[in-house]
Amino acid sequence: MKTPDAQDFLDLDGQLDDAERDIAATVRAFAARRLAPHVADWFDAGTIPAPRELAQEFGALGVFGMHLSGYGCADAGDVAYGLACRELEAVDSGLRSFVSVQGSLAMGAIHRFGSEEQKQEWLPGMATGSALGCFGLTEPDSGSDPGSMRTRARRDGSDWVLDGTKMWITNGSVADVAVIWARTDSGVRGFVVPTSSPGFTAREIPRKLSLRASITASITLDGVRLPATAALPGAEGLGAALSCLNEARFGIVWGVVGAARSCFLAALDYAKTREQFGRPIGAFQLTQRKLADMVLDVNHAGMTALRIGRLKESGACHHSHISLGKLGNVRAAQRVASAARSIHGANGITLDYPVLRHMLNLETVATYEGTEEVHALSLGAALTGHSAFR
Structure with missing residues (x-):
């Protein structure tokens, strides 16, 4: 009987179907070719050079929102998505975070809670990597207790106006769209915020000693005015x-x-x-x-x-x-x-x-x-x- 393979001692990949094994092998090969040779330098530099170029490569690989259906997403299944995360984080946690924030947090929120118009506007481009997203929940004084957030959204006529600060936001300074969570008079709600909106500012957080091969930012919302259609219609409540x-x-x-x-x-x-x-x-x-x-x-x-x-x-x-x-x-x-x-x-x-x-x-x-x-x-x-x- 053959000695077990150290790379997969219990042959867990033997429990996968052919499509799942192919996805794992494809992402592992991409990671070995495109990411592993450079990641130590990226970590040393404290950033990801040319993140938009890398995003389009991830998009071509099909890993952005790969567990979601429609709108250019692969609908590959949860285990397949997990396997992609495994192979990316085998290279570096920051690179897996780049993908999971885009696909699970930003795209996932729009896919699950967004209007059809919001989905059509953002998800196809995010799936290809031509548009980048971020997810703004954590605040400087609100980490483990997001219910204590201070960011507020108030009605002004038919518009929403957002004020507040978000912290530790992966991809925040390179994103085209931010999913921002804010307190309203009727409870916490989610909003789709184009980062080109006046009053939206993102600054990269320097001097990190961990997750350095990633882009992490703070976000300031200073009177960001949004139309009524910016609210995620299904995203009501902290849950x-x-x-x-x-x-x-x-x-x-x-x-x-x-x-x-x-x-x-x-x-x-x-x-x-x-x-x-x-x-x-x-x-x-x-x-x-x-x-x-x-x-x-x-x-x-x-x-x-x-x-x-x-x-x-x-x-x-x-x-x-x-x-x-x-x-x-x-x-x-x-x-x-x-x-x-x-x-x-x-x-x-x-x-x-x-x-x-x-x-x-x-x-x-x-x-x-x-x-x-x-x-x-x-x-x-x-x-x-x-x-x-x-």
Whole structure:
């Protein structure tokens, strides 16, 4: 009997159908050719050069809104989307975030809550990457508690006028359209805001030490006047915004499996080739124990992602399933990245190897789209029937 393949020890890809395997292989090949050779330089520079050019390549690949139907979207299924996230985050979390913010948050909100006119105006261009979107929910003083947002939308005749600030907005300074969430007299609502609107300003956030191969901005809305048709007709109440976040979190559940796999395979290769005391360090018991723990985490996370993906496709996925996946899989990926860094020794702190870059990125991934504490409390509420938030 053949020894299991280290890249997929439990043959989880054997549980995929042919179309899903083809999508995973296509995205992996694109990532290896187009992204992996450059990502260390992008991380070092703290940005993505020519993001619009890259967006059109992602559009041609078909990954923007690939789980959505119609309007130029691929309708490829939730597991296929998860696999694309896995292969992109195997290169870098910032690149997966670039895709998931566009497809799950901005496009997903318009697809689910928008009018037919809004969908026709924005979704086809966003699917091809000729138009970029962002999602404005988080504020400087409102992270885990989005219900305390201060951004407001008031009626002025038939128009809406928006004032407020949004923070940590991926793609914010390069987007053509922003989905902005604001408090109104009748509750929280979502709005489709062209970024060319007078009073809309986006500034890139500098000096990040994590998720550096990405574009992150703050957004200021200073009397942004919009027609009545800018409101997303189906997006009333905070639950609408949170349902969009759940879609993005699903991408994280899968994405961090890729980050963990990348760290594990780098450590395994290093352990086989790095010699100390006259033998490869992979021949020592302590290193083998680290590698064994790592392959456990990678494969357990992969099983979790696949199971949640199948639940989602069957319509049986509760938001607490996503919380379990994000909480558990991010923790597993962080353990793998840390162990991989230790196996690499001093070399592990350089950009010549991917492990510390992944470690730093995972610090952000553990925080955004719901902190570890928020997801733990979500699980607690599902288990006990009592919410600890308010």
